Amino acid sequence: MGEPHGHKVHFHGHSFVHRAQPHHKILVLVAFVLVVVATPGRWFVAYALYLALLLAVVLVSRVPFGYLARRMVVEVPFVVFALLVPFVAGGPRVEVAGLSLSVSGLWDAWELLATATLGVVASLVLAATTEPHRLPAALARLRVPAQLVAITAFMIRYLDVVTSEMRRMAVAREARGFRARSVAGWWVLARAAGALFIRAYSRGERVHLAMLARGYDGGAR
16 A cells, blocks of 8 residues: 555555446535435534444545645635634624624534534545546446546546646746745745746647647547
8 A cells, every 4th residue: 555546545455345346436526425315413412323334434445644634725714714603693792712703603513513524525435435437437337427427537537637746836936935833925836826826728729729629629538
């Protein structure tokens, strides 16, 4: 076992979860997320059972917990939003460590964090145990619209390209002595994000024109 072969999310392995059919895993993921979202936030036992089930799947898949934890950075926006909810929500308030927080906002924040964390972990397990090139075929087998399948295929194909471009830009900034140590550095990072978006969009346009020149008609092959 080791780092993924050829992709930043997939973890190479031969467990039962790895061998399961991709379209079956997608169906299970969708059903799991729907059940979690439909569960009331105060059903703590149910959320504990969901977490135990996920941990069992991770153990069976033999994907290291640290491997998944490093990739849970995608949940940061949900965490930030959840932390803000108790401050801006209305209704009765309670004092916590000298801060005035909304009671309903605290419950909403807990439910958001719980559902988001379970959903992100489940999605990461799917991505870590499924080879990326098999996902579009699995979606097509589930009768997902062809355009969505094509978008997913392109996203998987060019995700590493865009992240590699982002790493090169980071190396260039560091070579010029840049360090994001204060709020003043956010402006540089914002400009870099804008430049990355423009480069990715321009690359997408060039790739699309090249595909049309080769007879692309919108169908996934």
